[in-house]
Amino acid sequence: MPELPEVQALAERLAPVLVGDRVERVVALSFSGLKTVAPRPEELVAKTVARVGRRGKFLVIEVEDGLRLLVHLGQAGRLDLESPPRSTRPKGGLFRLGLSGGVALLVREHGRERKAGWWVLAPGEDGPLAALGPEAGSQAFAELVMRAAGKERLHTWLRDQRVVAGLGRGHTDDVLNRAGLSPFATPGRLDAGERDRLVSSVREVLAEALARERRRTGGLSAASLGDRFAVHNRKGEPCPRCGTPIASVSFSTYEIDYCSRCQTGGRVLADRRLSRLLR
Numbered sequence: 528m529p530e531l532p533e534v535q536a537l538a539e540r541l542a543p544v545l546v547g548d549r550v551e552r553v554v555a556l557s558f559s560g561l562k563t564v565a566p567r568p569e570e571l572v573a574k575t576v577a578r579v580g581r582r583g584k585f586l587v588i589e590v591e592d593g594l595r596l597l598v599h600l601g602q603a604g605r606l607d608l609e610s611p612p613r614s615t616r617p618k619g620g621l622f623r624l625g626l627s628g629g630v631a632l633l634v635r636e637h638g639r640e641r642k643a644g645w646w647v648l649a650p651g652e653d654g655p656l657a658a659l660g661p662e663a664g665s666q667a668f669a670e671l672v673m674r675a676a677g678k679e680r681l682h683t684w685l686r687d688q689r690v691v692a693g694l695g696r697g698h699t700d701d702v703l704n705r706a707g708l709s710p711f712a713t714p715g716r717l718d719a720g721e722r723d724r725l726v727s728s729v730r731e732v733l734a735e736a737l738a739r740e741r742r743r744t745g746g747l748s749a750a751s752l753g754d755r756f757a758v759h760n761r762k763g764e765p766c767p768r769c770g771t772p773i774a775s776v777s778f779s780t781y782e783i784d785y786c787s788r789c790q791t792g793g794r795v796l797a798d799r800r801l802s803r804l805l806r
C-alpha cells in the first residue's frame with residue numbers, strides 16, 4: 528500500500544537516522560524476500576550509509592562504494608525502527624539491518640500476501656529500477672500523458688510502474704476522482720482538457736499526501752494505511768466533490784472506488800468479479 532508520498536516521506540525520515548552510520552549486520556528473516564543472489568547482503572556490512580532515497584515505490588539505501596539496498600513494501604510491507612535493536616524473528620519478517628548508531632531497521636509483512644521484497648545491487652546495477660517509467664508528477668510524466676495513445680483502462684495504465692512510477696490503487700482512485708475521469712477511460716481517447724486535468728490531479732494528490740506523510744514520525748508500521756484517502760476505501764461515504772455516495776467496482780483481488788456522478792456520467796461500472804462468475 529505505501530505509494531510514492533509514503534515512501535518519499537519515509538526516506539526523508541530515515542536519512543538523518545541512517546546516513547553516516549556503519550552497517551553492522553544484515554539478517555535475512557525469510558527465504559523468499561531477497562530477490563538477488565549477488566552481491567550477498569553481508570557485503571553491506573562495515574560500509575557507511577551514504578544516502579537514503581526513493582525511486583517509484585522503492586526505498587533506496589546506498590552505502591559507500593555505491594552498493595545499494597532496495598526495499599519494496601508491496602501491499603502490506605511495513606518498516607520499523609528498533610532502538611535498541613531486537614533479535615526476534617517476527618512473523619512475516621524479511622530482514623533486519625543493524626547500524627552502528629544503535630538503531631535497527633526491521634522490514635516485515637502483514638497478512639499472507641508475500642509481495643514485499645529486497646534487493647542488493649552492485650555499483651552501476653539498476654535491478655528492478657531499470658524497468659520503471661518516469662516519476663509520477665514529473666515533467667516527463669506530463670509529456671507522456673499529453674501523447675498517450677493506449678487503449679488500456681486509465682486506472683490500470685496509471686498503476687503500471689513501467690508506464691509511470693509511484694502510483695498504486697489508493698492514490699490512483701483519488702487522482703481519477705479529482706480529475707473527474709472514469710477509471711475505465713482509455714488514455715488515447717482523452718481530450719486535451721482531460722489530459723491537463725489528469726496531470727494536475729496527480730501533482731495535487733501527491734503533494735497533499737506528501738505534506739500529510741511528512742507529519743508522520745518513526746517507521747511505517749501501522750497495520751492499515753488505508754484511512755488517509757479521500758475516495759479510496761470510502762465506498763458509501765460522500766464524494767468529496769459532490770456528496771454522492773462513493774461507488775465501488777470489484778476485481779478478483781482489489782476494488783476501484785469512484786463517484787458515478789463526477790467520473791462516469793451516472794453510469795455504474797459492472798462488478799467484474801461477479802460478471803466473471805456469471806459468464
Ligand SMILES: [Zn+2]
Pocket residue numbers: 766767768769770771786787788789790
Ligand atoms: Zn462526485
